[in-house]
Amino acid sequence: MEFMIRQVISTIAICFLAVTGCISQQHPSLILTQAGIKDVRAGLGTNELFDQVLEDAIAEVDAEILNGVEVPIPRDMAGGYTHERHKRNFFVLQMAGNLYQITEDDKYAEYIKETLMAYAKMYPTLPLHPTQKSYATGKIFWQCLNDANWLVYVSQAYDAIYDYLKPKERKFLEKDLFRPMADFLSLDNPKFFNRIHNHSTWANAAVGMIALVMNDMELVNRALYGMPIDEALRLEKDNDGGFIYKEGMLQAGFLAQLDGSFAPDGYFTEGPYYLRYAIFPFLIFSKALSNNMPELDIMNYRDGIMTKAIYALLNQTDANGQFFPLNDSQKGMSWNARELVTAVDILYSEDPSNKTLLDIARRQNKVLLDDTGYAVAAALKRGEAQPYTQQPMIYTDGEDGTQGGIGILRNKETCLVMKYSAQGMGHGHFDKLSYSLYDESGEVIQDYGSSRWVNIDQKGGGRYLKENKTFAKQSIAHNTVVIDETSHYEGKIEKGELHHPYLYYADLDNLAAQIVIAKDTNAYPGVELQRTLLLLTDASLPNPLTVDLFRVASDQEILMDLPLWFQGQILGTDFKYQRQLDQLNTLGTSHGYQHLWHEATGQPDNSGANSLTWFEYGKFYTSTFTTESTDKLILGRLGANDPEYNLRNDQVLIHRKERANSGLYASVIESHGTYDPISEIPINPYSDIVSLTVLLDTPEYTSIRLETESTQGWIISIANQSNSLSQLHEVSVGSETFTWSGPYQIKRTKNQ
């Protein structure tokens, strides 16, 4: 149906194009508008936030003008001089265009003109970039992707000075620079332009935006509807290992991206770090289409998918606004990124009823240097912001929302993220049913993220490091079960792309007991994985508890490892371990194990449950987990087989069960106390959990009992084979019988 809607809209659009034969004769009209600029000019000096942004931009661009035009012959990788210079150029040109429109000072127009002339003189002489390291090598940069970035920004600068330029100058720029570049990014690079992928979104936006400025109908159509699909590209991959051609792909171009890039509720299969990157060309081109082809009604396309994607992105953040580092993510990226400033300002300008966006803008403390930014700054000044609050949420994955998803359980600043999504294309990790945990300070149980230092030349030119593949993507790098020391899907993307886990049950309505249950049957042949995560909040406890029940059922004897990537210094354990004192060896030879030093091996005692306490951010955390006496508790440290110090030296506790064919990992994580080195007084340094017991674990039912110091107790039971809400269940444990209906029961008990 989505597809049909698009076809209808496409038809309208084509009719429109056919009828008028042109888009707009006014400039600027791409992102800036003449009416908007009037408002901005009228408001200058009245709004501190916007005035500050303007002042900063003037300082930055004036310094560049003083420095003079630099358009070097392309040579370097990311991080190197020519790369960083050309990158800086496109940011500065876009800013200079806006400054010209706002201040009406010709020096900005002149600077843009001179720079563009320098590019136009150089461009026809450029061969492919000498690095030749990309599946789609660019001309100005090492990859077409960066060339497309350049054009998205520079088309705005060109629009801003369009009327300043003489017709002959425009003709020269279009003939020697813009049109050849647009053709290069599309006709010459179909593998880059014609995918359903964030790279192609940039390509489509770049071609479409310069087309709108140049009033070039052919290019606009190419941007919106793509080029003919070449199925011969079926087996080709990009640099990240992702397929160029997606099975069943019938269309390309910008509208196809909108259809194919997001799940219906806005989740992006590569995860929030890449959505943040990908959203920018979606939005900026949409804004340009909205200004120039309002009949497309692009913001309402696919039931407002763009708005949904942005709200989904804002919600995939921890208490500090940092994105969950799912899949290939550089940690630390947050809703303060420039792409999110763009998203918030454009979305607000398209629909000023979104008042909670103003609350994000307030935290960003930054707005765009254009009419949308001014509108946000003005609304903020009028005090129109409404509080933005992150929500517990289930997001589905896949174009039609049927390929698993992620579950975000949260209460106040504690946030538990379960990942049962699809592979996530080339940037996906082999981490089915993994989770990560956050609190007000940041990561408590981490997702490693990617092994990459974006744009840092010293670290492999800023590209993905080889340890990204050998460690970061592997299952052992995540908080999920690894069987026979082999990653999910054997670590093969071809297999991973074919399958996905699925949501068994979720209920986030009860804030005090949010639950997600997901299953997977494809990560390992003959093995069923089932994980229940519960975020339990109780007045008797200082913080919400994470309760984790991970069931593994195999048709053969296997070795099972469950890593816990806790963050901090080990304070104590209630089990004995022998640490390697004067020699360290690796934990294994492949699937990421080769990167782990085997620091210590511990033995559970016979109490049935053991615990590890660590300290971080001035807080005490404890994981309490049920154990069998034959289990091993292995402490590992990252850093082996890492010849260039590319990996962090993080620590992990691996709970190992050998020669088992089924097993239940039941555990609880608490943040229970605090200590600061100034008062030197520890508050509640020991766990509040007094017992954790598996009452029952069969293919049909799993039931555990949890008791705390404060004489509170819970019995948590899961129906493993029926997620029907109405099904009645009855379980007997010793003399006790529990009955309930539905997939689970949480029963409060008083300790005896």
Next chain:
Amino acid sequence: MEFMIRQVISTIAICFLAVTGCISQQHPSLILTQAGIKDVRAGLGTNELFDQVLEDAIAEVDAEILNGVEVPIPRDMAGGYTHERHKRNFFVLQMAGNLYQITEDDKYAEYIKETLMAYAKMYPTLPLHPTQKSYATGKIFWQCLNDANWLVYVSQAYDAIYDYLKPKERKFLEKDLFRPMADFLSLDNPKFFNRIHNHSTWANAAVGMIALVMNDMELVNRALYGMPIDEALRLEKDNDGGFIYKEGMLQAGFLAQLDGSFAPDGYFTEGPYYLRYAIFPFLIFSKALSNNMPELDIMNYRDGIMTKAIYALLNQTDANGQFFPLNDSQKGMSWNARELVTAVDILYSEDPSNKTLLDIARRQNKVLLDDTGYAVAAALKRGEAQPYTQQPMIYTDGEDGTQGGIGILRNKETCLVMKYSAQGMGHGHFDKLSYSLYDESGEVIQDYGSSRWVNIDQKGGGRYLKENKTFAKQSIAHNTVVIDETSHYEGKIEKGELHHPYLYYADLDNLAAQIVIAKDTNAYPGVELQRTLLLLTDASLPNPLTVDLFRVASDQEILMDLPLWFQGQILGTDFKYQRQLDQLNTLGTSHGYQHLWHEATGQPDNSGANSLTWFEYGKFYTSTFTTESTDKLILGRLGANDPEYNLRNDQVLIHRKERANSGLYASVIESHGTYDPISEIPINPYSDIVSLTVLLDTPEYTSIRLETESTQGWIISIANQSNSLSQLHEVSVGSETFTWSGPYQIKRTKNQ
């Protein structure tokens, strides 16, 4: 002469006591005064800061009153229940006393009375604390030190409710609790009471303060003048390895502490962490003496030593107010500690002309709940604070200021601390001529501090861990030269206490080029160590440079190691190294080397200088150092032979010279660029240094040339054998001749 002054004052004091036979009949008068309390009461509701402190105290104490009196039979080590409960009791009792005086609500007096009665009933029955782990085991706590802490606080509570109690009640408390405790802490524990040591300061203050409340002349004299010296204790040590009896000690008691604990300019030989701890009993007892025996004029004793010590303490901090973690220090302690709130408030109340203290009080955002705190809060409200600025400073060590010292070089937020002080008694480290470096974010080149988690039960009951001795105190744990893999003084405190390095030259007057040169000839027999540290600031560089010239001259062939404890992730090196990939071994077997994993060995190239770049706090740092082709560059990681994870897993670069008998380590450290994961744009990620060359290194002269990207250059020359200011020097290097007078020259050059 100091000693003579003290004798005179002692005589005055004794006369005074002899004449009047009593101190004061008024209560409260120990810390609170009747006049002061009137001011406080009058000001209630007018001062937000003080009102907040009052409100917090009421909430805290009321909760304790609701909880009821808890006076358990002593049993636990620090971190355990009885320890923490008794500790909490003394804090709460002191607060309750002040609340009683301020609010005049009898419930506080009643709570104190009940609690004290419980202690008085228990005390006569108490044996020594069952732990028996201290050289001076307490009764309520595991060590007398904590019992003394208790009495210092509780004497204030007793003073506050003195008039509330019936004479019979007072008699009971004094006979069964206070007098026996005072005798226990003094007569029964001369090793504890009669030292020149922070433990004894607490002991003296405890006995003196309860004596002032009880109007007990004999005890006051014991507190002020100590007990007869028993030289038989000469060879005994405390738990930290410090000697009980200090060579040449003639007097004990509080006044002797004031004479013997500080250098003339206020430096404390154990370092700022312990001065922070030690200063509290000095101040609180001085305040009590000031209130009750004004004739002693205690604040002007020894030319105002207390005031000097507090200002010295405030200045031994980094940009965030954190104390330099010299010797046995727990990191993170800062001028926000309660002891510093006390110091600032009492010092201000004694001399309200100290207006910069108000600036510290403003940052502390906390004041004492008494007249001194109210005076500070009121002055802050009147806007009387004057800016407090940390200063570059040379502090001498030793009672007479002749035992080396520390040099603090700083410019804005960069701070370079060189340590050439005496051993520092039981808490000293074997780190002659070591340094540490700080910037606005914290530690850049760290001092390890101590291996201890103060009050954390899980970590050895909160005491020093054995790794404190085996690693933290050892020379290799510090940024200083280690010879033949053996710590300074062979790691023996007996030898360390006999010697100290000395200051050769210092000039901190030129903010842009601060220099300290120190030498040592005793850490290793037959070896002279000389270190020059220079903090160089230039408009062409983003941040001050640390220039380090460490000369070693030996009469035999030795192996030299210079560790660099940089903080952060290695980004890159310009030398090749081979990292151990699948097996790690230790770097050595003793003197701390047994705790270091040997991660990698690098070889200098033949350029004469190499560098290491790392990343931390969003910043790029580079160390550039001259190398000879036979040097080894070893990367080590802490954590070997650490069976209980007591050590952090910090990293170190060790610059090794083998089979040499002299050597110069010349190096430069820069903070040159920034990167944040939100913009993902690296700013200046590479070092600005283009060359570092040793021009000359002879016993007489050392001369280096340093050049930067910005075509700036410096030639730095040191006269190694004459620190005379007027001596003329002439040095020829190739065709160049440099002439200067005095110990050093810094000559600006333009690069050719």
